[in-house]
Amino acid sequence: EAYRSAIRNKVIPSTGVDFVRMDIDGDKSALRRALEGWKTSRATASDEGCLVVHTAGPFQGRREPTLLSSCIDLSIPYVDVCDEWELAEASKLELDQKAKDAGVPAIVSCGIWPGVSALMAAEGVAQLKESSSEKAEIESIDYSFFTAGTGNAGPTIVSATFLLLATPVITFFNGKRKDVEPWTEMREVDFGKDIGNRPVWLLDNPDVPTTALYVIKGKSPNCSSRFGTAPLFWNYLFGAMKALPRSLLYNRDAMQNFSLFSEPIIRIVDKLVGATNAMRVDVTANRGGEKEKMTLRIAHPDLEQCVGLATAAFALEVAASARRGGEGATVPPGVWFPVELEKEARENILDVAREDAFVYELGGSS
Numbered sequence: 526e527a528y529r530s531a532i533r534n535k536v537i538p539s540t541g542v543d544f545v546r547m548d549i550d551g552d553k554s555a556l557r558r559a560l561e562g563w564k565t566s567r568a569t570a571s572d573e574g575c576l577v578v579h580t581a582g583p584f585q586g587r588r589e590p591t592l593l594s595s596c597i598d599l600s601i602p603y604v605d606v607c608d609e610w611e612l613a614e615a616s617k618l619e620l621d622q623k624a625k626d627a628g629v630p631a632i633v634s635c636g637i638w639p640g641v642s643a644l645m646a647a648e649g650v651a652q653l654k655e656s657s658s659e660k661a662e663i664e665s666i667d668y669s670f671f672t673a674g675t676g677n678a679g680p681t682i683v684s685a686t687f688l689l690l691a692t693p694v695i696t697f698f699n700g701k702r703k704d705v706e707p708w709t710e711m712r713e714v715d716f717g718k719d720i721g722n723r724p725v726w727l728l729d730n731p732d733v734p735t736t737a738l739y740v741i742k743g744k745s746p747n748c749s750s751r752f753g754t755a756p757l758f759w760n761y762l763f764g765a766m767k768a769l770p771r772s773l774l775y776n777r778d779a780m781q782n783f784s785l786f787s788e789p790i791i792r793i794v795d796k797l798v799g800a801t802n803a804m805r806v807d808v809t810a811n812r813g814g815e816k817e818k819m820t821l822r823i824a825h826p827d828l829e830q831c832v833g834l835a836t837a838a839f840a841l842e843v844a845a846s847a848r849r850g851g852e853g854a855t856v857p858p859g860v861w862f863p864v865e866l867e868k869e870a871r872e873n874i875l876d877v878a879r880e881d882a883f884v885y886e887l888g889g890s891s
Contacts, residue, residue: 545560556595560596563575564599574844576847582606582685583685584609593616598627604631605635608639621859628858636839639730643862643863645823647864648887653812657812665748665807665809666740666806668804670803672803673798675795675800677795687784688774689728693705702737719884733750735864735865739862739865801828803823806822808820822884825881834878842873
């Protein structure tokens with residue numbers, strides 16, 4: 526239905542973009558046959574090549590990157606919006622070399638957050654390092670996110686949040702991973718124009734380990750991620766939900782059904798509070814004993830639209846790289862996290878993500 530609605534609303538073209546129904550948690554050979562059949566049909570319809578964009582979340586609880594593996598086998602470039610670290614990590618560790626050998630570019634955990642948020646962190650790190658000839662040691666990277674209501678994403682984001690409330694939050698402190706209780710350690714964060722200060726709580730986000738482990742060689746910086754929503758009572762509802770048995774919160778079907786049952790209330794609240802999505806990344810460095818901090822902010826009026834825009838930006842970068850190949854590719858073969866992308870790819874994607882943003886601040890240190 527979402528695919529048909531996107532075509533009706535001219536969000537995607539009526540030709541050239543296919544919705545392919547497949548069971549990614551079912552029989553692997555059936556999945557591969559479905560994918561191979563789609564690739565064959567596209568080859569007869571166009572010479573532009575194929576690209577898979579995997580958005581079939583929630584990703585929590587999944588551990589095998591089956592679809593990515595099949596895409597590599599069939600030489601199909603790939604992006605996904607995975608927000609589950611164990612699945613993203615498996616994609617990287619198990620399939621990176623396979624993708625390189627096959628000449629297939631792939632980016633996992635892309636979208637708005639995780640995704641563009643990681644590019645913001647990489648941009649902040651790059652600017653701090655380049656702003657002076659004196660070496661800067663990155664000490665901390667803090668992610669903060671705010672979404673009004675569900676951001677027009679409806680039950681999907683509510684279901685994913687319930688699953689995350691049962692997931693220990695990965696943070697990094699003093700160079701080591703530290704798992705902590707979700708929805709704790711509240712902070713007030715200023716998200717900028719028309720949004721102001723909002724409370725945010727710790728919530729798991731793969732941007733944290735990808736940033737801590739891949740953006741800087743050597744000792745990992747302190748790193749954490751927080752999220753908050755509006756209206757305010759939604760935040761306290763999420764906090765209260767933690768009292769439920771973890772086995773229930775982590776039951777994908779139960780949480781999805783509960784979210785669907787609550788959809789009428791969710792939609793009413795969305796109409797009242799809007800759909801704003803805001804991101805803030807704070808990067809702190811030590812330069813010769815002096816602290817230097819850079820704050821980067823991006824905010825859009827509608828989460829659903831900016832997620833689509835960001836995901837498309839990553840997909841276009843991968844598709845263009847697959848067509849060009851060789852030295853012209855900004856995304857070389859392999860499985861990459863957004864934070865690993867080089868400057869040209871990072872700037873290209875951030876430039877697309879700027880569309881419709883009413884806050885776009887990617888520079889300025891203090």
